[in-house]
Amino acid sequence: MSVGLDYLLNPRSVAIIGATAREGSVGGVITRNLLTKFRGRIYLVNPSYNELLGHRVYRSVLEIPDEVDLAVIVTPAPTVPKVMSECVAKGVRVAVIISGGFSEVGEDGTRLEREVKEVAQGRVRILGPNCIGIYNAFNGLDTFFIPQVRMERPRPGPIALISQSGAVAAAILDWAARRSIGVGLAVNYGNKLDISEVELLGALASNENVRVIVIYIEGLKYADEGRKLLEVMRQVTRIKPIVVYKAGRSKSSSRAVKSHTAALAGNYEIYRAMLRQAGAIEVNNLMDALEVAKALATQPLPRGNRVLVITDSGGAGVQAVDNVETVGLVVPELPQDLRNTLAKSLPPFASTANPIDLTGSATDAMYKFVLDTVLPTDHIDMVLILAQMQLPGMTPKLADYIIEVRRFGKPIVVYGISANEEARTFKARLEEGGVPTYDRLETAANALRALYEYAVIRGLARPH
Structure with missing residues (x-):
């Protein structure tokens, strides 16, 4: 630095x-x-x-x-x-x-x-x-000039944010705080008279508190900044992931960028190609950027793109498969011998092919059995768990089982839309235990895609 x-x-x-x-x-x-x-x-x-x-x-x-x-x-x-x-x-x-x-x-x-x-x-x-400057949750440095009552500050955590827009940075930090997403560092550089995202990236790459860097970028101010940004991104992504949301994609929004920070938005396709070459992970909005970063900060990288889906709702399982395969991952059918093993201990009406549908009779013990049985095999690389706490057989204790199976070294994300007290306890336990939770299947699928994409970038998984 x-x-x-x-x-x-x-x-x-x-x-x-x-x-x-x-x-x-x-x-x-x-x-x-x-x-x-x-x-x-x-x-x-x-x-x-x-x-x-x-x-x-x-x-x-x-x-x-x-x-x-x-x-x-x-x-x-x-x-x-x-x-x-x-x-x-x-x-x-x-x-x-x-x-x-x-x-x-x-x-x-x-x-x-x-x-x-x-x-x-x-x-x-x-x-x-x-600009609005710096937010550092680790040492209390906070120049964000929005009062706490109007903008909550996130807890210290492994995500860092670099934002060209101050208002956007403030809004997304408030959003993160209300969802208990740990953002330890945030920097808004405004007109970048001197310090730009290029130098900030290099500084955050060597910061031991940061595991994932999220960037909101509107445009570059000078012609040679693209080359410099590409070079530093390539270096940083060898160390830790970078998640980027590029605004100013259309002609009209490009004009707005220039009036906002005197930057040049440029041709979006050029930016997109540059980000791909640099090994950065691109998303379509800042909320997804932080949600994806949450998975990258907590989960091991997968060895492939095969996803196990476990659900207590057949309809939700179908939607999960749609979302997972839409982002380029696969939900493979499990081999018959493994299905037979599962069938011996699951109710006769449960589906064991993948998605594994435990139906409305699902219990914590059923989820634990499936996880203990399938995760050690080489048939899947990642897990998407759908768990609704309204069902009589489900309790927050399931979170402890899910956290335990992290020992198998495969990434796990959890989806649930229940909002009752038990559901909130369940999600809080998972987040504290290092397992990300999501209330949108699309976001959960994007998190898995980002894990696989970064595993390919790091050479740990082969592209498919």
Whole structure:
């Protein structure tokens, strides 16, 4: 990781330039966020105050007596060049410019942006401008300026998010928090005057807390960025998976991209080919990106594309097969000798071909028997379990059985739409035990597809 990015993600000290206690303001939210959560040293800077929220306030970053690793700038755009010159003089390592009013608003803003970069002289690395910055659940660094009551923060976890859009990043983190998906790091880079997704990818590749990187990208700012992004993605995907949602696919949305962050959306088919060459896994929306990442972060990679489907509903089993095979995986019929073994201990009306339908008489013990019998064989590579907790024979204890069979080293995902208390307990136990759960069959199938796709990328499975 470059020195600048190390101080961006893991600073020892942070100066908030434009700190305020004003309720509802950007600076006010950031000030409170950092004072209450950040585990390093905090310095407040604002020439209009001597004290805020019980803390001393400095007139300038130059007055701070200690070293400053990271400056968070929340002042009007025209003041940023002067603030940046003071950061340079102070020896600040990296700055997050939250302020908008730069290249995204036109030529005047572009000139101002160039001025900030010239002042920084490469001595201060810059994230932004026009961004919401950093969320690090591990050290409490949180510059996302949306109050907690309007945007829940996700728990620490193995997923990292890089987003070109701040609002999109905030919305998806709130969504993840409400579904207890662990997102430990999130970065919004805005206009990427300096630090871009290319460098951020490299930094996250070496971060031991991160197992999967999710990227929301609208467009690249310069012509040679595509080549650089391809190169770094190829390197990173040898280490850990990258899941990408590329927005701005149509002509109309491409225009919207340019007005949003002054980026060039470009031809989507070119992006798609680039992502394929890089070994990145592409999805069609950000919710699927995080759901897929959840499986990639917790499950072993399969050796092939054969899926075992176990269900307590024949109709749901049929839908599961449709979804699984639509994404390019297969649901093979089990051999007769294995079916005979299953039939000896299952009710006579159960189907044993695959999908294995235990019907409405399903019990925890039946699921356990099927898993213990089929998973050790070489007939399947992955498992999709459909389990509805409304049935009288089903209990949350099934989660313990499913977690136990992780010992066979095959990926498992679980689908269920029940919303009763037992179903919530069942899903919570599975998630805590490292087994992802889904409430849409399409998403569960996409998670399995991503596992297989990444296994092919890593050379652990053959393409079919």
